[in-house]
Amino acid sequence: MTSVAPRAWERVLARIESDLRDGRISPGQRIPGERALASDLNVGRSSVREAMRVLEALGVLRAQTGSGPDSGAIILTRPTGGMSALMRLQVAGQGFPVADVVRTREVLERSAVSELASREGTDLSEIDELLDAMENRNLSRQEFLALDAQFHLNLAEAAGNRVITAMMSGLRDSVETYTGRIAAALESWEETADRLRAEHRGITEAVRRGEPALAEERVTAHIRGYYAEANPEE
């Protein structure tokens, strides 16, 4: 922020943040209406609306459909949404080099599979369903890669760390973009897809057998190997 005094919309944001932190509003509840906040903080209603958009983009609030401007029509949602917009825009703006995105995936996913493999009785049925769905030979490259991305996200979700899940979910668009670019450039997609299928099974198997080190090693080789198809020098 360049200015010293907080601008009107920033004051609204700070107010919502302190209300959240102090428990005056909680997840699932509505937030005071636009008119009430504006008069309470002595700012214009357009400033309140600007702050609401920011909170929505950050995944903190969800606008209630069909609600009037004074109904306090905003509820708090699950925390994974906002980071996606952030990461997408940062990558688009060249803030984040793809190699750094790939390396960050590695770090986060290694931690997820290691955590999962160290635990007993995790339900892997959704993950198995994704593996089966990816066996379909009629999938386009794009369809395959969407299931692939979902498989990786599901591993993180199953591991249960919400911050890491949000970060992974924030990386998803960037990941689909670079994996799609690599896939489009491959001569023999089916050969690569078969290798990816086998690697996915291998990672899941290591998790199921409770071998954290093996699971980490396999997920690292999987992510690096695919990226190296297009970037052999790195």
Next chain:
Amino acid sequence: MTSVAPRAWERVLARIESDLRDGRISPGQRIPGERALASDLNVGRSSVREAMRVLEALGVLRAQTGSGPDSGAIILTRPTGGMSALMRLQVAGQGFPVADVVRTREVLERSAVSELASREGTDLSEIDELLDAMENRNLSRQEFLALDAQFHLNLAEAAGNRVITAMMSGLRDSVETYTGRIAAALESWEETADRLRAEHRGITEAVRRGEPALAEERVTAHIRGYYAEANPEE
């Protein structure tokens, strides 16, 4: 997003994103003015302003001070800003449990020190200065912890992965909040501070000697040990 058709401010956001991705605007450049964007996309100027606030909060844009509404007075900035607001609000809204924040720190910092220790000739002089500054016995707990947080962030910056640095920087406020709460509850702060000083030196030493595994082990023990002072059962 709940609505099917993108709302006006979302269309503005999508337009900026595609302009960035396709290189029509680049970091350091100005963005089309409010009036131009509004007429171009056939939306109200308040919708353009809402989208600009979102981009600003996400750390993609910086508002130019003293500029009129039509001067296109927005420039792109370095990519670390936005995640901080996001993480702070998510933690405030109880989206992210503190234990998950601590564990995520571990994962990201292990990767940073391992990377640093695997590399030769990294300039650690700023890090040494922070270590020396933390030796001052007249620092308040809060002052010490601010330097402490800066030390950890500097390690990530020196390692050079921009995504991980942005994530670490996004966690900073949450980290300072929980470390501050723990420090405030300690009976013998000086004893703990001495241990933290020694641990910081130990991490830096392992990095300097080029021992990735030792650096990882030390940073993990450091983060876990401090958190365990207040949460012995976890």
